[in-house]
Amino acid sequence: MPSRKTLLATAAGATAIVLAAGGATAAALDKAVTLSVDGQASDHHVFGSTVRDLLDDQGIAVGSADRVSPSLDAPLRDGETVSVAYARPLTVTVDGRTQRVTTTERTVDGALAALGLRDDAARLSVSRSLGIGRSGLSVSVVTPKRVTVTVDGTKVTRTITAGTVAEALGQLRITLGRGDRVTPAASTPLTDGLAVTVARVTTKDSTRTETIGHDTVRRESSSLYVGDTDVQTRGRDGVRTVVTRTTSVDGRATGTTEVSSTVTRKPVDEVVLVGTKRRPEPVATPTPSSSSSADSSSDSSDDSAQGSTQGSTPTATPTPTPTASEPAPSGAGLNLARAAMWDRIAACESGGNWAINTGNGYYGGLQFAQGTWVGAGGTDFASRADLASRAEQITVANRLYASSGTSPWGCA
The missing domain is CATH 3.10.20.30 (Beta-grasp domain)
Structure with a gap:
């Protein structure tokens, strides 16, 4: 049976063997490595067998788009260098067309080269050497x-x-x-x-004026006889100013459009008073003598009358009546009675010019107002008195004479 001393010696030897074996295993698991993360290198001692063990030991998490070299499951060797490059979002717009990618390159130039977009003649929106952060970057590229x-x-x-x-x-x-x-x-x-x-497009503006016609308003008036008219307010045309624009393309006119239309003077309506007053009954006119003897008798009677009234109070001169010197009504619809009297009045009113129109609102030899001419039926012959003949004007004057005598004429 072994002695107690022998057993102790055997146990001590076994322990020494176990400790030696443990030390050898620990030495085998402890590795000195270099870890580079996005270009930042650091040295580490790590107990592990794979790259993943190293990253877990350093608290570094990686995604599927990140680049790890060697791979996560590769054996970790003493003295090895492990590189980690994080993926970055990159928005690239090339000649107006945009694409969004991820890259592990850390500079714009490197990213464009990796994407096959490197062109030294292209124009970039940022510097080629600009670093791309973890948050990403947008860059525009314009090619020649x-x-x-x-x-x-x-x-x-x-x-x-x-x-x-x-x-x-x-x-x-x-x-x-x-x-x-x-x-x-x-x-x-x-x-x-x-x-x-x-x-090249040019425009040219031009201005023109247009006439705005006035209206005629007729109003009844109890101060005028039926058939008589009078212009209370003379009408006046208005004026419109129109601006047009002509467009030319490379020197050739292509069209004209109206830019503005402005009334620069409003028209004034002509107001015509239309008589509603009833005319008095006409006074019968004595029939003129038809023989020279009657004229002689009349002259003798006149001489006697004058002799008999010498020294007596003068009486009012009667309204002139036709005599043999004044032609009797003649022609189709014409009445030339009192022609000599009308000639005298015309000489005073218009200088004997039967076609006069001075623009004063009165027309012809007897200076008819337009309303009076129309009311007395002058339009049977012409639209205005100055457009009618002497005989026609005398005929209309005799119509007016039948109701008003010579009172309408200041020269009578």
């Missing part, structure tokens, strides 16, 4: 394009880095007027080989 512009009769072809037609015109120093037309529209994205046309 060949464009042809026709303007002012000249065709120009250039290669430019412009995003739209408007930007291309600006780079070519082509100034647009307010009304100029651009085809295609200025907001159109520029494409390689695009043809652009600029049409």
Whole structure:
């Protein structure tokens, strides 16, 4: 049977073997590695067998879009370098077309190269060396394009880095007027080989006046006889001012439109009073003598009468009556009675000009007012007295004489 001393020695030896084996295992699990996260490197001692163990030990979580090298399940070796590159959202607009991607590149230039969009002649909205943060970035890229512009009769072809037609015109120093037309529209994205046309549009305003005719208003008047009229308010035409605009494209007129129409003077209605007063019964006119003997007798009677009345009080002169010297009514519808008297009145009223029209509102040799001419039936012969003949004016005057005598004439 082994002694107690032998058993103790055996136990101590076994313990030493276990401790030695444990130390060797611990030494095998402890690895010195370098960890680079988005380019930031750090050294670590870690007990683990895979890359995932390293990241878990450092509290680094990664997503499916992030890049880890070596892979998460790869064995972790002593002295190894592990790289982690986080994915970043990137919005790229190339010549007006937008795409949204994720990239693990940390600079704009690197991201564009990875996407196959690197063009040293392109124009970028940001610096190529700009870093892309974890929150992402938006960048616009304008590539060079060949464009042809026709303007002012000249065709120009250039290669430019412009995003739209408007930007291309600006780079070519082509100034647009307010009304100029651009085809295609200025907001159109520029494409390689695009043809652009600029049409110069000019306008010219002109002003003209138009007459606005006045109306005639007829009002009854109890102060005028039936058939008589009088102009209370003379009518006056109005005036309208019209502005028109003529449009020309590249020097050729293409159309005219009305810009404004303004009444600059309102028309004034003509007010005509129409008589409603009943005329008095006409006084019978003595029949004129028809023989020379009657004239002689009349002359003798007149001489006797004058002799017999010498020294007595004068009596009122009676209204003139037709004599042999005044033609009797003659012609179709004409009445030339009192022709000599009417000639005398015409000589005083108008200087004997039967066709006079001075614009004072009175017409013809006997200076009829238009309302009086119409009321006495003058339109049987002409629209106004000055357009009627002497005989016709005398005929109308005799009609008026039958009701009013010579009172309408100041020269009677």
